[in-house]
Amino acid sequence: MGGKRQLSASLEDYLEAIYVIIQDKDVARPKDVAQHLDVAASSVTNALQGLVKRGLVNHAPYDSIALTERGEELAVGVLHRHQVLTRFFTDVLSVDADAAARCACKMEHAVCDVVLNRLVDYAKFVKHSRPAGVRWVEGTGFVADEHLSEGGANA
Amino acid sequence: MGGKRQLSASLEDYLEAIYVIIQDKDVARPKDVAQHLDVAASSVTNALQGLVKRGLVNHAPYDSIALTERGEELAVGVLHRHQVLTRFFTDVLSVDADAAARCACKMEHAVCDVVLNRLVDYAKFVKHSRPAGVRWVEGTGFVADEHLSEGGANA
DNA sequence: CCATGCAGTTAGACACATCTAACTTTTTCC
DNA sequence: GGAAAAAGTTAGATGTGTCTAACTGCATGG
CATH class of the missing domain: 1.10.60 (Diphtheria Toxin Repressor; domain 2)
Structure with a gap:
């Protein structure tokens, strides 16, 4: 259980927001995340690139956001x-x-x-x-x- | 007491380290701070500039480090x-x-x-x-x- | 069916915090 | 007193995270 945490506080926030939004409305869009965290839309794009790179999120440009298995665990x-x-x-x-x-x-x-x-x-x-x-x-x-x-x- | 906190976690760490070192050895030098926080000496110089700018620390180049009244409070x-x-x-x-x-x-x-x-x-x-x-x-x-x-x- | 508008992205700036490498100042001590 | 070592600083790179402004894609409804 657990394992070391290496994700930044910021990326953890994005991950958590995406999870909560999906729970709430079945699908998460960058806009929802931006509102949830009160950041600019471009900050979300930027964070998503980091999360995709780490294999925690699946996201094609202009599409909605999904968590990978690992992303959901985190x-x-x-x-x-x-x-x-x-x-x-x-x-x-x-x-x-x-x-x-x-x-x-x-x-x-x-x-x-x-x-x-x-x-x-x-x-x-x-x-x-x-x-x-x-x-x-x-x-x-x-x-x-x-x-x-x-x-x-x-x- | 209290008042809003606006200082970054990093600068708080530096401030705390300086305080502890002064308690311990009466005088704080950049080297002590670097060892205490396990950062490079140049990171200390950099942080000190920020703390001086904010009026929390008195520090002339190549000299030891002192906390201002406000710096000590924090x-x-x-x-x-x-x-x-x-x-x-x-x-x-x-x-x-x-x-x-x-x-x-x-x-x-x-x-x-x-x-x-x-x-x-x-x-x-x-x-x-x-x-x-x-x-x-x-x-x-x-x-x-x-x-x-x-x-x-x-x- | 395409114009308008909103969602999303890219580009570029800025701030912060860190590092290494090179340079400067101070200290030490022969 | 000066050479060598230690301490401190500067310069420049890197990484992260944020923003605004400008651009792109898309979906809708006139």
Whole structure:
């Protein structure tokens, strides 16, 4: 699982955007990607050339964009990191959804597998132990509920 | 505190390195910075020009490097983010020190204030509630100890 | 069926960050 | 004090990623 990440943050963003757009509308066009990432259309063309060169995307000029198998794997990985971070921020740290997503968007390119896996496990644990567990109380901070029961959130 | 971050990850690294080196040896020279960041000496010269231009560093050619007031503020901010992340990874997630530091090094440029502050609070809380609290058990995962007592880790 | 307009691409500029190689300055020390 | 070594800088190349402006392709509807 995993494997080293060598893709730039920028290309990861493009890959993720393409994946999300395809999920959403079945087909991804350069224009959608440009809007999704808020970049110029020519930046998309440029990025696509890089992704095609790396064998992550299939794209003939003026045609729609498809992910290769490898490209989809990587995109799923990026999205996974994004979602793990977002969920951790909202569920464990009680950060509001907007800020969580915004922060995750940047951090998803930097988080390593070790930390990511621990975040998953920790969030899972907290979820299972709620409402008996650690809670964020506005104006007070994190507090613990009494009588926490059995744990074991896997490994 | 805080204020928007507009400095590139690269320049943040240089600023942080300079700060750490000064802490450590009282004076920072380009060579130290180059070794610290594992870059070519000319890359340091180049970065210094950027930092000087931004008023974050005082540096006359062939002389040692000093941080301006503003530069030191920013450096402290970067280092703080670094340390908060590192401590969270080790203390809360039980990630080993090496991996924690390595990951923090990259994430420190992406984490936002909201999340950072929650990480501080959460780590503080966990620390205060230990050993009665959440623990990582190798081969099992996170577990909760029974009878968690009073909380309140501030806000 | 072709004119218009939008989508997409290409070309060229710019900014950033890095490197190597060559040059300059400073330090060291005989 | 000067030669050799070390430290620092400059110059120039490379790679990435962004933009605007101009051009190309295409799809549509008049």
